[in-house]
Amino acid sequence: MPDLEDLYREIILDHYRNPRNRGELDTPPAVRAEGFNPLCGDEVIIYVQVADGVIEDIKFGGQGCSISQASSSMMSAAVKGRTVEELQQFNHAFRSMMSIEPDPDDPAPTNGNSADVKLGDLEALKGVVKFPVRIKCATLSWHTLTQAVEEAQATS
Amino acid sequence: MALDTAAVRADFPIMCREVHGRRLVYLDSAATSHKPRPVIDAVTDYYERFNSNVHRGSYQLAVEATEALEEARRKVANFIGADQDSEIVFAKNATEAINLVARTWGRANLGPGDPVVITELEHHANIVPWHMLAAEQGIELRWIPIRSDGHLDLTDLDRLLDGARLLSVAAVSNVLGTINPIRQLADAAHDAGALMMVDASQYTPHLPTDVKEMGADFVAFTGHKMCGPTGIGVLWARPELLEAMPPFLGGGEMILNVTKEGFSTAAVPWKFEAGTPPIAEAVGLGAAVDYLTGLGMEQVREHEVALTGYALRTLNQRYGDDITIHGPTEPAERGGVLSFEYKGIHPHDVAQVLDRSGVCVRAGHHCAKPLMRVLGCAATSRASMYVYNDESDVDALADALGEADVFFIE
Structure with a gap:
């Protein structure tokens, strides 16, 4: 079996123990979305505030395993202050790192190449691919954020 | 007469296989049991x-x-x-x-x-x-x-x-x-x-x-x-x-x-x-x-009560306040299903660490989300036993559980 050290990298465990952007935002102006992983009962709640195509603030809540919590934390740190376009590029790059085919329902990046995106800390989640059951834990927060941002844009 | 677990294990062909180079320690019979040769x-x-x-x-x-x-x-x-x-x-x-x-x-x-x-x-x-x-x-x-x-x-x-x-x-x-x-x-x-x-x-x-x-x-x-x-x-x-x-x-x-x-x-x-x-x-x-x-259903039950008692004693003695086992504390009042929480480590992570040692437990809501809400948790780890399990399986679980500390306890 692949080493557990590939899965539980130190940077992941750091985000798990010391989550960034954990909390809530007032709705409105923020939008709230919930994601569930029916397999293991993980729940992620994303609050996101979008203005003029920029993710001004993001918080997350819910309960889940180290991978889903760390992924939420890393994602929130990566996309805060970015544009929705940049988020789409991140999302594509992340999904491709997770070896997931692009979701036809996801908006494609409108410019730029997702291959050029620097995922930074998120790269640490690469080892999850070796544990296929855990991929859904890592992608849950991204699905939920995409949903929240779509809703935010639809209501703005 | 008590069950002869060694003889029972010999009836189940899957018990011969290894997982990650370790012997199979199957503690998920509440999800599904293994099948003996006659079946x-x-x-x-x-x-x-x-x-x-x-x-x-x-x-x-x-x-x-x-x-x-x-x-x-x-x-x-x-x-x-x-x-x-x-x-x-x-x-x-x-x-x-x-x-x-x-x-x-x-x-x-x-x-x-x-x-x-x-x-x-x-x-x-x-x-x-x-x-x-x-x-x-x-x-x-x-x-x-x-x-x-x-x-x-x-x-x-x-x-x-x-x-x-x-x-x-x-x-x-x-x-x-x-x-x-x-x-x-x-x-x-x-x-x-x-x-x-x-x-x-x-x-x-x-x-x-x-x-x-x-x-x-x-x-x-x-x-x-x-x-x-x-x-x-x-x-x-x-x-x-x-x-x-x-x-x-x-x-x-x-x-x-x-x-x-x-x-x-x-x-x-x-x-x-x-x-x-x-x-x-x-x-x-x-x-x-x-x-x-x-096997005799009376013997099956007797085996389960004895093994459940051993598991409750072993895990509680070994881990004390670090482990919470849900459900009745008296083996005679319960089946061989042990849902537990260990040091606040998420069950999915616990199960992942146990898998490395060939120990199969289930992590999640066990298709009982309203109960999970009552228990105040989103998920538990669950070890469940059957006729082919013995004390060595419980020991393997207890040994492997401590290995989760390496990753999750600072």
């Missing part, structure tokens, strides 16, 4: 020697296949103390058996505001079919709460049962292991004019089952948790109920006559078994029943 052989033998469709063939092979299917029904009937073979309806699993009752008896007999009573420790299989009837027919769903010790809180039972039409309860919780007082509940249901259904999925594999002693009107269980194949489950019901219930699925096998104008149904139990049944699976279940009878 695997019975299924193979059926396909090699008897395979043909049942009930309508006039040739020798079909006669023998039909006999094999009906022989399996006879074995199951004997195993659970049914009076007649025709009280045994084969279904896909316990979920389908419960849905069968909801969709046939429930649709015919329940209307807006009719109360159906269940408990907070039910599996989704005994919750969602009633939610569906609530949405479709407006039945009222009532819940018997649980106490903090994992037992049902029966303080308000009379009030909950007032006007109720059905009480449907798991005999053993698949999360807490709690053994519920089925006879007492059945008597209370009957006193209130309600029928009693028992979800025996976690009971029949582990304890001697007597449907008459239970006092039940319906009993559902599944084959694959009791050494049988997947794809075969059982609904037992009192014969007069089965007679009066409308059919379930429509199609071949369940009819007496079909015309352009309509149809008439076959006799019980075939009325409820539309289409070609899971013949090989039923034959396998018959072999499983023979196997368990050979």
Whole structure:
């Protein structure tokens, strides 16, 4: 079996123990979305505030395993202050790192190449691919954020 | 006489395999049990020697296949103390058996505001079919709460049962292991004019089952948790109920006559078994029943009580306040299902670490989300034991659990 050290990298465990952007935002102006992983009962709640195509603030809540919590934390740190376009590029790059085919329902990046995106800390989640059951834990927060941002844009 | 676990293990071919270079420590029998050689052989033998469709063939092979299917029904009937073979309806699993009752008896007999009573420790299989009837027919769903010790809180039972039409309860919780007082509940249901259904999925594999002693009107269980194949489950019901219930699925096998104008149904139990049944699976279940009878269900239960006691002692002594094991603390009051939380580490992570040592436990909500909410957690790790487990499996679990600290405890 692949080493557990590939899965539980130190940077992941750091985000798990010391989550960034954990909390809530007032709705409105923020939008709230919930994601569930029916397999293991993980729940992620994303609050996101979008203005003029920029993710001004993001918080997350819910309960889940180290991978889903760390992924939420890393994602929130990566996309805060970015544009929705940049988020789409991140999302594509992340999904491709997770070896997931692009979701036809996801908006494609409108410019730029997702291959050029620097995922930074998120790269640490690469080892999850070796544990296929855990991929859904890592992608849950991204699905939920995409949903929240779509809703935010639809209501703005 | 106590079970000879070494001899039992030798009956289960899968026990020879390794996982990640370690011996298989299988502690997930509440999800599904492994299959002993006689069950695997019975299924193979059926396909090699008897395979043909049942009930309508006039040739020798079909006669023998039909006999094999009906022989399996006879074995199951004997195993659970049914009076007649025709009280045994084969279904896909316990979920389908419960849905069968909801969709046939429930649709015919329940209307807006009719109360159906269940408990907070039910599996989704005994919750969602009633939610569906609530949405479709407006039945009222009532819940018997649980106490903090994992037992049902029966303080308000009379009030909950007032006007109720059905009480449907798991005999053993698949999360807490709690053994519920089925006879007492059945008597209370009957006193209130309600029928009693028992979800025996976690009971029949582990304890001697007597449907008459239970006092039940319906009993559902599944084959694959009791050494049988997947794809075969059982609904037992009192014969007069089965007679009066409308059919379930429509199609071949369940009819007496079909015309352009309509149809008439076959006799019980075939009325409820539309289409070609899971013949090989039923034959396998018959072999499983023979196997368990050979071990002796009293011995199976005795083994489970002893091993559960050992597991509770070992884990509590080793980990003290770092481990919380849900459910009754007294082995005699519970099945061999141990849901636990360890040092606040998420169950999915616990299960991942245990897997490295070949230890198979389940992590998640165990299809009992309302119960998880009552327990105040989103998920637990669950180790569940059966006839092939022994103290070395418990020791392996206890050893491997501590390895989670490396990653998650600073």
